[in-house]
Amino acid sequence: xxxxxxxxxxxxxxxxxxxxxxxxxxxxxxxxxxxxxxxxxxxxxxxxxxxxxxxxxxxxxxxxxxxxxxxxxxxxxxxxxxxxxxxxxxxxxxxxxxxxxxxxxxxxxx
Numbered sequence: 001x002x003x004x005x006x007x008x009x010x011x012x013x014x015x016x017x018x019x020x021x022x023x024x025x026x027x028x029x030x031x032x033x034x035x036x037x038x039x040x041x042x043x044x045x046x047x048x049x050x051x052x053x054x055x056x057x058x059x060x061x062x063x064x065x066x067x068x069x070x071x072x073x074x075x076x077x078x079x080x081x082x083x084x085x086x087x088x089x090x091x092x093x094x095x096x097x098x099x100x101x102x103x104x105x106x107x108x109x110x
Contacts, residue, residue, distance in 0.1 A: 004086070006095075016095040017055075017088030019093035024081035028059055030070040039066050044077075046070060052096065 004017045006054075024039040030046065031054060044056045044064055060080035079085060089096040 002084075004088070010058065017086060018098050019084045019086055021084045022079045022083055023077055024060075025090045026079045027101075028056065028076045028078060030072055030076055032072050034070050034072065036064050036068040037065055050091075052089050052091040055086070055088050056089070058083050059085060 002019045004019055005013045006016050007013065013083040027029055032048045032050070034046045034054070036044060037047045037053070042058050042060075044062060045055045046056075046060075048054060056076060058080065059077035060083065062077035064076060066072075077096070087098065089098060
């Protein structure tokens with residue numbers, strides 16, 4: 001997993017997502033309950049029930065479509081051969097530090 005960052009205020013670096021590699025065919029599952037709001041080519045955007053939007057780019061064998069309702073751990077697709085997955089989370093227009101995304105603390109990086 002490689003952290004993807006962008007420059008922030010005062011020279012700080014802000015995490016905006018990750019690039020993940022895995023063996024071809026490794027399943028990719030929904031991190032939470034939500035609905036697919038966009039499916040264009042290899043890019044899938046899911047609006048989670050908490051209002052955040054999760055974007056996956058590079059997913060192979062995805063059978064999703066706009067409007068599809070997902071539960072946590074539902075299959076999104078799989079890793080393609082020699083293709084990393086880009087994964088990012090946005091809430092209220094701001095990127096969420098992916099390292100805090102599964103925190104039990106609801107105020108973490110929000």
